[in-house]
Amino acid sequence: MDQEKVSATLTVSAPATRVFTVLADPTAHAAIDGTGWVQEAVDRAPLTEVGQVFRMDMYHPNHPNGDYQVANQVQVLDPPRAIGWLTGQEKEDGHLEFGGWAWRYDLAPLGPSETEVMLTYDWSAVPQSIREYIQFPPFGPEHLTNSLHHLAELVSGR
Template sequence: MHIVDQENVTATLTVAAPAEKVFAVLADPTAHAGIDGTGWVEEAVDQVPLTEAGQIFRMGMHHDGHPNGDYQTANKVHVLDAPRAIGWFTGYDKGDGHLEFGGWFWRYDLAPLGPSETEVTLTYDWSAVPQSIRDYLQFPPFGPEHLTNSLRHLAELVSGR
């Protein structure tokens, strides 16, 4: 199930695994290409596990609609509350080492439903995106089914399928 609001979209799925195991997969950037429901994430450039708010990790991406096709995102962890929540802002390196973030973020909230099940809610929020970016990018840049696909991929990774 997914819900689209004016400024965000969410999807929720029950995963047959404890919250600690689900969180460990989400905190591993090398798993993100396997989780991604859009098919845009290709590989983790930074492969160190996510351990604290403020941490930066980069992902190699591909999108046919992007001017370069292949590109890199810089992501800044803004919430890390193991094993309950993890989220990051997505941006890019302006080329001079300065990172710029557009105002959108990804967040996973985990709620244990017992020793071997976790309800996972994925939110994509663009409420802080300035009008100057909204003038040339449509939000969300994908259909809401991509969040549900991501949660299904996460469930498969966690279960080892």
């Protein structure tokens, strides 16, 4: 782990195209999440282009409201090699505001039925004003590993 980024890697028993398809499906994200914070996809359409926004219902016991919603904007979409998004929120006026943290999955085919998947959480763009009230990363390193194991179970059909 460097100072502003944490990653985990796992080899999964599925072709990269299958892994990418699952990652591009917002309805699968709650099952992939290693913290239990992601509850349900609000926007259920598959991720197909950079700039696309998808919202997720969330829950965290330390959030002021407990239940809340995030708005994610796709920043990387390179099927079947990489997918990533910024996480933020939608203001009452509809304006999207991002906090400076991003999720990214990089996929490396290891053959026709195996893929190395690296999940990276990057908070290097978080401004000091947000760092004053949120500790980064806001979860332990096991979150990323848990997420990759959940992904492996989904793509292998277990």
